[in-house]
Amino acid sequence: MSAKLLRARPARVVPAVIVAILILALAVGLGWVGIAAILASNGAMDSALTGGVPGLDGIGSQQWGSPVIITIGIALALVGLILVIAAVSPGHKRLTGYRAETPDHIDRFEVALPTSALSNLAAAAADSVDGVSSVRAASNATSTNITFTTPVRDNAQIRNDVDSAVTERFASIAFDRTPTVKVHAQRRPA
Amino acid sequence: MRRMAAGANRTGLIIIGLLCLLAGLAALAISFGLAESVIPGLSSDKDLKPVAEVVGLQFSALIAIVAAVILAVIAVRWLAAQVPRKDSAKPLRMQQDARTGITTVTANVIAAAVADDLEATPEVVDAQVILRGTARAPELMVHVDVDERADIDAVVADISNRVTRNCSQALGSRLSAVGLELGIARTHQRKQRSVQL
Numbered sequence: 001m002s003a004k005l006l007r008a009r010p011a012r013v014v015p016a017v018i019v020a021i022l023i024l025a026l027a028v029g030l031g032w033v034g035i036a037a038i039l040a041s042n043g044a045m046d047s048a049l050t051g052g053v054p055g056l057d058g059i060g061s062q063q064w065g066s067p068v069i070i071t072i073g074i075a076l077a078l079v080g081l082i083l084v085i086a087a088v089s090p091g092h093k094r095l096t097g098y099r100a101e102t103p104d105h106i107d108r109f110e111v112a113l114p115t116s117a118l119s120n121l122a123a124a125a126a127d128s129v130d131g132v133s134s135v136r137a138a139s140n141a142t143s144t145n146i147t148f149t150t151p152v153r154d155n156a157q158i159r160n161d162v163d164s165a166v167t168e169r170f171a172s173i174a175f176d177r178t179p180t181v182k183v184h185a186q187r188r189p190a
Numbered sequence: 191m192r193r194m195a196a197g198a199n200r201t202g203l204i205i206i207g208l209l210c211l212l213a214g215l216a217a218l219a220i221s222f223g224l225a226e227s228v229i230p231g232l233s234s235d236k237d238l239k240p241v242a243e244v245v246g247l248q249f250s251a252l253i254a255i256v257a258a259v260i261l262a263v264i265a266v267r268w269l270a271a272q273v274p275r276k277d278s279a280k281p282l283r284m285q286q287d288a289r290t291g292i293t294t295v296t297a298n299v300i301a302a303a304v305a306d307d308l309e310a311t312p313e314v315v316d317a318q319v320i321l322r323g324t325a326r327a328p329e330l331m332v333h334v335d336v337d338e339r340a341d342i343d344a345v346v347a348d349i350s351n352r353v354t355r356n357c358s359q360a361l362g363s364r365l366s367a368v369g370l371e372l373g374i375a376r377t378h379q380r381k382q383r384s385v386q387l
Contacts, residue, residue: 064238077215080209109350112369
């Protein structure tokens with residue numbers, strides 16, 4: 001199976017940008033220390049790093065068992081673990097598949113709706129129900145949660161109406177897997 | 191739609207993550223005296239003199255600068271890769287025989303025409319199109335924002351039967367792939383429907 005045309009999983013841009021900036025910062029620091037060491041010894045190319053930053057000698061007096069080293073070790077291991085998990089875990093699916101027939105002039109036809117589209121569809125359907133004052137909807141690839149506010153005290157009927165409006169709207173669309181719908185009502189006096 | 195450096199990001203994160211994890215675990219193993227069984231004498235009460243001696247070596251400043259330049263190049267290239275790429279097709283060569291003349295079409299022209307064609311569908315509020323591939327195996331990537339009350343199945347059928355067929359006829363070849371992403375444009379119904387009396 002060839003790769004999907006539409007990218008359903010996150011590309012991990014944020015962790016990549018953070019790590020790249022940290023590497024850049026490390027490079028700037030390392031370069032600065034190196035240049036400082038060479039300048040301190042009047043441009044001698046064979047100078048040692050300790051010439052530029054006097055504090056570097058202090059590393060040698062630390063013991064492996066000291067709290068500082070243990071803290072650094074734990075922090076490094078944790079950061080490493082988080083990065084590996086971010087890289088390996090596929091992440092939330094951001095697309096819901098749509099069942100489309102491939103016409104004869106196309107070899108491969110893929111249709112999908114992002115989760116934001118599901119939320120907007122659900123919110124629009126719920127908004128059309130009488131008695132609803134405002135709607136919020138949040139979706140993942142397989143389900144949608146709708147929270148609506150209403151000034152009506154006895155709102156069980158409105159809740160049912162919203163549920164059936166959204167379920168009908170979803171049922172009218174040829175999803176691969178029709179998302180499940182959950183409705184919550186909040187009473188807010190007008 | 192636009193391509194992100196997902197593969198490069200995940201590979202980079204795995205490499206950096208594993209390096210950090212291994213370095214951290216190694217430091218902890220030495221700190222808790224677990225490394226002593228592997229390297230005799232490396233107990234937790236030893237100091238970090240061997241590590242400090244490395245930065246005291248001759249030429250270590252020069253090596254640090256070289257390492258800094260390499261790291262900076264890697265970091266800048268990684269950051270630059272985060273810009274989403276359109277990867278549009280190179281100008282399409284439409285002619286059969288170059289000796290009788292050359293006909294080239296840029297991908298953006300076709301993409302703009304397809305976007306205009308898409309927006310002719312009443313329910314489509316906005317359309318973005320990228321044409322990839324070659325003249326013989328064109329690929330269309332389409333993102334349309336559809337009105338919230340539109341019949342989604344009708345819009346998809348219209349795109350698959352009319353718009354992509356027009357594009358296929360214009361290019362004179364079958365489309366090797368079409369990716370269609372449907373967004374929903376929210377309109378504020380109450381404002382539209384309200385009537386001032």
